[in-house]
Amino acid sequence: MIHLCPVCNGFxxxxxxxxxxxxxxxxxxxxxDFYGDYSPYQEIDNAKMDNGYMDGLRHQCIHTGWCPSCQTEQAVVLAEWTPAILVTDMEKDAYQ
Known part of the structure; x- marks a missing residue:
């Protein structure tokens, strides 16, 4: 099943x-993306396996939020979407 972060994908x-x-x-x-020099190029699902959060199992995307007012940085947990239009026929067969 495909899961998309609405913020990463511009929705x-x-x-x-x-x-x-x-x-x-x-x-x-x-x-x-802040874990190392090549972390933005790592597969997203692989990065979720070793980040210390349960985001992969819960279909979440963790973003870094920056406050320009008080200069603080915070982790923001976002729920990923499962868009029905992206489910392929092969995936439909797998779930029937």
């Missing part, structure tokens, strides 16, 4: 308030 903007000051956070990208 929605990050809408999270800063827990310190209440101002809107800016999206700084996936948390796993």
């Amino acid at each position: 929605a903007a990050l809408q999270q308030a800063c827990t310190a000051c209440g101002q809107p956070l800016q999206d700084a990208g996936r948390l796993s």
Whole structure:
């Protein structure tokens, strides 16, 4: 089954308030992109296996939120979507 992060794929903007000051956070990208020089190029599902979160099992994407007001950085957990239009015939057969 395919799961997509709505923020990574441009379907929605990050809408999270800063827990310190209440101002809107800016999206700084996936948390796993900050693990090392080549981490943005790593397969997303592989990065989820060793990041210390249960995001892979719960179909979540963890982003880094940046607050320009109070200069803080926060992890933001986003629910991934399962778009019905992307389910292929092969996947439909597998679930019947």
